[in-house]
Amino acid sequence: MKKFGSAIWNGTIKGGSGIVSTESGVLDKAQYGFKQRFEGEPGTNPEELAGAAHAACFSMALSLQLEQAGMEAEEISTKATVAMDQVEGGFEIKSVHLDLTAKIPGADEAKFKEAAENAKAGCPISKLYKGADITLDAKLA
Incomplete structure (x- = not known):
């Protein structure tokens, strides 16, 4: 499977x-x-788009994990905050924080x-961020 995004840039950085x-x-x-x-x-930027992709991928991966554990979510709400830090020689994404709230009737919290x-760990976008610190706060609604 291959999907694409594209960009065109004109002019100087600033x-x-x-x-x-x-x-x-x-x-x-x-x-x-x-x-x-x-x-x-206001407007979009690469880090915002990367965060949206990670939130979407993680939410789908969680849906699969929940199904395999015998649970079904009514709603999975994920916010992925991508932190870009200035480092020697430029910028680097060093961390992503996932804030998850899920509505799962009769959920077992430990299994959740x-x-x-x-x-x-298993979402393809998480794997793309190898080397970055990915943290997670997960709660049931």
Whole structure:
């Protein structure tokens, strides 16, 4: 399976701008730039997109883990906060924090926590972040 996203950048790092698109068309020439990435201006940026991808992947992986443990979630809500740090020679994503709240009727909390940890370790996007510290807060609603 192969999926793609694409980006076009024009100009300098601070004065330029870019557009990002996805194969599905969900993002179609969404604008991004230095101010969105580093100065908090509204708009998208690569770290936000990476966080959304991780949250989505983790949520699906958790659904599988829960099913294998005999549970079914009514809702899995995940927020992935991607932390980019300045390091010698540039920037680096050193950590991602997953905040999970799940609504699972009759859930066994220990099995839920185990499923969440398994999903964190097994999700393909988590594996992509090898070397980054991935933390998880998991709670039942």
